[in-house]
Amino acid sequence: MRMRGELPHWVDVGLIPLINLAVALIVSGLVVLIIGENPFEAMWIMIEGSLGSLKGWGYMLYYATNFVFTGLAVAVAFHAGLFNIGGEGQAYMAGVGAATVGLGLEWLPWPILLPLAIFASMAMGAFWAWIPGVLQARRGSHIVITTIMFNFIAASLVGYLINYWFRPVGKMAVESREITGAYILSAREVAREFFGVRIASSPLNFSVFLALIAAWAVWYLLWRTRLGYEIRALGANPAAAVYAGIRPDRIIIIAMTISGALAGLMAVNEILGVQHRLLLGYVGGAGFVGIAVALMGRSHPVGIMLAAMLFGLLYQGGSELSFARPGINRDMVVVIQGLVILFMGALEYAFRPALSALLYPLGGEANR
């Protein structure tokens, strides 16, 4: 029996996100209008800037790669009933892993070094999520509180490490020296080296395939393995999970560890694929965007990939916009992104009741 407020699947995963997005864009348009710019033009610049050229696409997909990783991280924890908002800190810590292996073991040949560096990224991210997981499972410390606090700890800790450990003596910039061994080729380099084609420069690199693999792996884990079954069972109905002999403490720790490892992959794209050095604040909010991406993507890998591309578009289009229209500065772009997050995430269900009423006209006496 369909309860009130329960909608068909396609409405839930398709129509509602689209409506939310449309409303977010309309409100953004109003904000743009208020500061005296043309919202349609602004919108066009954003779309043109991200989808209008190969370079735009490159940037869009590069941003999307980050968001897929952090979005998947949020989704895995979410399926276990956990709200991991520490993706930011986990990804940041993962950079330490990548840089330590990439610099410390640089005498190794790259086919060995690169997987090791990727593994180290995942391990550090996993470790940074494992601690809140253990605290939740064994001590009942709320995961939301601990993961958010761990973001701050990570920020301070990584800052310290870069300054006092990684920064070469005499170098002014707060960053490590260049990682040359564990190096992921960018799309541009691949095109030039292997195909002799010159394409516009963009940070897009091989990590984008890693994102595809990760998305598939998360799908497989959640829906085709016993562990995934246990994770979803715990998240959907903890009492039933306990009845079934699923140990919540164990699953909480495992799910958080996997979640942290996924967030850690973001460092692979950013540190090994683009920056080739460990630098301050390189996560840049991608961990938080992951929350919006996971919410919008309904915690499903396919949805997450689509949502990640949308946010990639907003990021890339947004920076183009701030170039093209000095009146709309970078902060304005953040406002637009914030509105999208607000409507997609926080107000996710704001339009459900109205939609429910619209699709299932409730008449009763009123129909006469």
Add this chain to the structure above:
Amino acid sequence: MTPAIELLRIDKRFGSVHANKDVSLAIAPGSIHGIIGENGAGKSTLMSILFGFYQADSGEIRVKGRPVRIRSSSDAIAHGIGMVHQHFMLVEPFTVLENVVLGAEGGLLIGPALARARAELTRLARDYELEVDPDAVAGELPVGLQQRVEILKALFRGAETLILDEPTGVLTPDEARHLFRILRTLKDQGKTVILITHKLREIMAITDRVSVMRRGELVATRGTKATTVEELAELMVGRHVLLRVEKGPSRPGETVLEVRNLTWKDGKGIARVDNVSFSVRKGEILGIAGVSGNGQSELLDVIAGIARPASGQVIFEGKDIGILGDPRHVRAEGLAHVPEDRQHRGLIGSFDAAESAILGWHHLDPLGKGFRLDRGKVVARARALMEEFDVRPPDPLLRSSKFSGGNQQKLIIAREITSNPDLLIVGQPTRGVDIGAIEYIHKRIIQLRDEGKAVLLVSVELDEIRSLSDRILVMFAGRVMGERGPGADERELGLLMAGVAKDAA
């Protein structure tokens, strides 16, 4: 005489489910009107429409002959309709008085409302035998009194018509009798009562008229005096049903489960299971009777490995499984468990039926190699279970929450029985389950016994305990009050359930 409530040609669809088909019903003022039907027959939907939770697709509601629109529960209350839900809606830390006032405070300050409510409660208590201490904390009251608070809430809001949804499900026979007395008083004072139930005996005992619903249709309305239990049962299911369970004598074998001096304490250190000892043998059904909340649930949890005993032993086929405290290991030893609360434990509402049908057994080898879970095998297994146990609709991909209570329960029983257990422990196998499914579930439990398996049955339905069990234990306040044979006198069992014992100290 103008009916108190009139429903005219009410029609309601939920997607493809036609929950109410052209239902017309008139309820005479100052009467007790029963509505019976199997689960999923549409009686709750109909009452939800009357109380404003849903709105009908078409049709009309009249209150005292006047057409009204009821679009929310506050509309319903404004028209003098009150409802007592099956699951109480009380704020447990609040006092009775605060609960009664809740939502009807009418002002910035709570003081005047409370004073008014206190005076009103005194009057209601006097008029309707509804005594409750206004300053008691709602959550600490026994279930029967909590229900009384719910009735008071409705009356305080000026209800002329009171809808009660399965009101006796959680009550002791004594509390139920008191409730019926209250309902009669309400009726004598001119109130109208609508009683939703699937217990035929209650219908016969208390109602003036009774309407039978079947598959969304109102199939008959009868004067209670002019009908019989058999006729109503037949109308409900559309065929003749056996109300007594057919079973041969038991042939008990060796002991499978032995519980010795088992004690379990809750978080506050109170012994909810208190020094309980008993044994279950192969080929018999041991029934544990008792009013709900007397330690039966906790006892089941300890045996199933969900809770660890404070002291004592649970010996299953020679092994102490109490110390394992792990449901998975307990299952591996050959024990299957149909939990009391199927919605919250037995299955996962958001999972499809196929996934709910492996809950607890999802680690077994035939479902895939190693860490893999073979989706094809999971679905095929569910399809086979659904076929064998007649779960409707037989669609393994349908969400578990979309099945009716009876079919959910059949799916759970199927899952547990097909694990071929040496001992099946069953809690409330037929709570909220329709008659057709009850009959089937009982048959399967007896079949299991006849195959030489042991069954431990916990139920608050005395009829169920009496008709299924080969031996009956009665629990009260965590202790076993005594053991009786299946032919035990109902009054005697009732006394034991109330804690009055001749043979136990």
